[in-house]
Amino acid sequence: MSGRRRLSTRFSALSAAWHGDNALRRRLAHIGHLLAGNYLAALLSLLAVTITARSLGSFNYGMLALTITYTRAIERFISFQSWQPVIKYGASLAGREDHPALRALLKFGLLLDIGACMTAWFVGIMLALLAGTLFGWDERTIHLVVVYCTVLLFNINGLPTATLRLAGRFRLVAYGQVLSATARILLCTLAALMGGDLILFALIWMATQILGALIFLFTGFRELRRQGVRRILRAPLRGITLRFPGLWSFAWSANLSLTLRASIYQLDVLLVGALAGPASAGLYHIAKQIGRLAQQAGVQVQAVVYPDVARLWARQAIAEFRRAIFQTEAMLASFGLFSFLLVFFWAEPLLRWTAGPEFVAAAPLLTIQLGAVMLALSGSAVNSALLAMGRQKQILSVVIVATLAFHSTALLLIPRIGPMGANIAHVVFGTIWLSCLSIMLRRALRELPGEASAAAAANPL
Template sequence: MTKIRGRARALRKAVTAESFRRRYANVGHLLSGNAATLVIGLFAVALTARALGPHEYGILALVISGAQAIDSFVNFQTWQPLIRYGADLDDEAHRDELMALFKYGLLLDMAAAITGWMIALGVTAIAGFLLGWEPAVYATVLTYSLVLLFRVNGTPVAILRLAGKFRATAYLQVLGVGARLIGCAIAFAMGGGVFAFAVIWMTTQILSQLLLAFAAWRELRSRGLHRLDKASLKGIRARFPGIWGFTWSANFSLTLWSSAQQLDVLLVGALTDPASAGLYHIAKRIGRAVQQAGAQVQAVAYPEIARLWQAGAIRAFRNVVLQTEMLLASAGLALFCATLLVAKPVILLVAGKAFAGAAPLLVVQMVAVTLVLSGSIARVALLSMGRERQIFGLVVLSIALFFATAALLIPRIGPMGANIAHIVLGSVWLLGLSILLKSGLAQARREDERAASSCEQSPAADRCADTLRHDAA
């Protein structure tokens, strides 16, 4: 009983801590923006689906998923190394380092954007020739691929997250999806086809990217860090040891992970038909909107987690990770229970009777979303601990099992096979992350104990002990 009371007091202390309140105030802003984006986005999806029907909506879904798949393969996800190496840098004391770091990320983003667009052009030419596409299909694919040229979002995201500008990040996305809804409403009223809706989705995604880049530029300008063209990249690897390896490792890891999130629609379309891909995409749009909530919480927690680990505050690091994981797991479970009750009415309301078959897909997909949601904070915790190689190995295993399951089940049971494959992926992913995190924390404790033992034998034992106590706070 005494132990239980002690834990209750510790929990109350954590809940009233200033950092806890600030963290979840930021989470509140992001989730509010995400909720508004979800609602407005569902109206846009509803208008698109009702205007096009399952077959043509499936074609649009394949075009969008193809561009997203290319982006996931070439995108460096530069926000990860920028946050990890920039979390403890100060504007005044480390001005040159910060500017070099942001320039490094921006150049990688630009190179990835141009490469992705060129790959899209090549893939379109080859696929069109082999499959005998009509000119209208060429026009749709080539037009939508322009969105890849503007996918320079990793560095702006890192800048805003490091600055704690989560409110701006949250509500900028609402403007982009709001513009999409207006465009879809106009196209719906005028009887627009696949090409018209592809142009609308492409244009509004570019608008969102430009708004994000402008907000990041304004933030840098207010801090006197906006002249990135003057920053020197000479010796960048010496100034930030391991940054190049971390960048590539994080890129490979997320590229593989994204392959399951982006190629699944294409896989369903290839192994079944466009109409089935359309049903699957409708369910996935709703499920992924929920998963984005986890990404928003991760966005708030990552800079703080990285700073705590670099400061050696292991206990505080563990508490933040556990608190946030419990929040996400509880939210995921609650959303799954809600989905059981409202999946079919929501699908009918959003897309109409033609898409009723997407309701059971949505229910099963929410199981996979809950699993992935529960492990999202453990992943960034392991990145902060320098365990990117172990994460990469776990990603390889999880993705291999996903594609094996999908290839086996989709031809037999259709789109539901892709959802079951996602559950397999999420289960292996969550279990593996839990094992890696537990192992990493145990190793950190052993190292602290060895440091404390060495400290006791040191001639300056009192000063050493004071330092250790400060680090553990």
């Protein structure tokens, strides 16, 4: 009875904490909407991948996978991801009196994104034409990549990302992406019934990606109009670095960190294709696409947590700040472990039911991929906390070390053991990433003065 009584007491305490924590309930509701919309879009996209892979076969699908990965890699390397500094500095702008400063900050981010999109488009085409053969591409693949680079002109996502996340309009973010995913699967189904070739499927994926970007941008501007924030392009930028000290430093450091991380998540397929061939790249890409279903949880949770912890840090609400990070980390670690165990036992049936029997050989790749995803998930909230604290330079130093370790491992192992080498490299990166960021956050909290420092030392993460 005493054991039951203790269990009942603990359950009552957890229930009381849940009902008394409005911020947690609100955060979980936002995360629920994002995950529901994202997983619905991801499942639709996975169906589109299944239809495409079955229609094209492993070799042609591998060429399409390399094409899509190439453009995403260029976009990640060159895009400024301006939503990070906009959220960091915009979190303290709440009233109508702050609208002029917010307009200037949004214009700063928008111009960064437009310039980055144009640069990415130009670099993507030139690099494909001049260095495509280094990736083992033939003339047909190079032409396909050049056409597909058109999507790079439309990736203006910094402004809508920052606007919708700061406003807490996560339902719009969640379910808007379903429209382009629905269009993609319908068009892929039609192409499969028509016996479409590689070019047709590539055009479908390109068109639906552009559609999704335009819908997202329109949604962001519509939200700004609802808030009464208009004429962004007319906002003066003079003195913006005085109004927001460290803006350029934060933007460059955060962008370089994301660029380096993108090099492992985007170049891995290209490395497998160059060192192990298109067929191996196709197997690896299938495993990666399924693994992204779990990885997106971390992305969506960070989308909710980062604006929240940025506001908490701006108010110096240290206890709430720590609680938000701890709760999020516990949730993500649990979800990552559950996803890994699920794939560990069901990888082969999952691949057989989706991509088809031809891709069952990717089962070991998928299992190790989920192990790496579990590590990445566990570091998402810590990364958000350090960004909110203005520790982007320390994050950058960790990313540099982890990225070097990833590429060294990948280049060493892929020629010897094939695509599994890329998965092992992801595990190496995730281990360094999670352990170093966790140590940095503990130290940062202990450095806080006065009562905040004592509370952090008594309750370390």
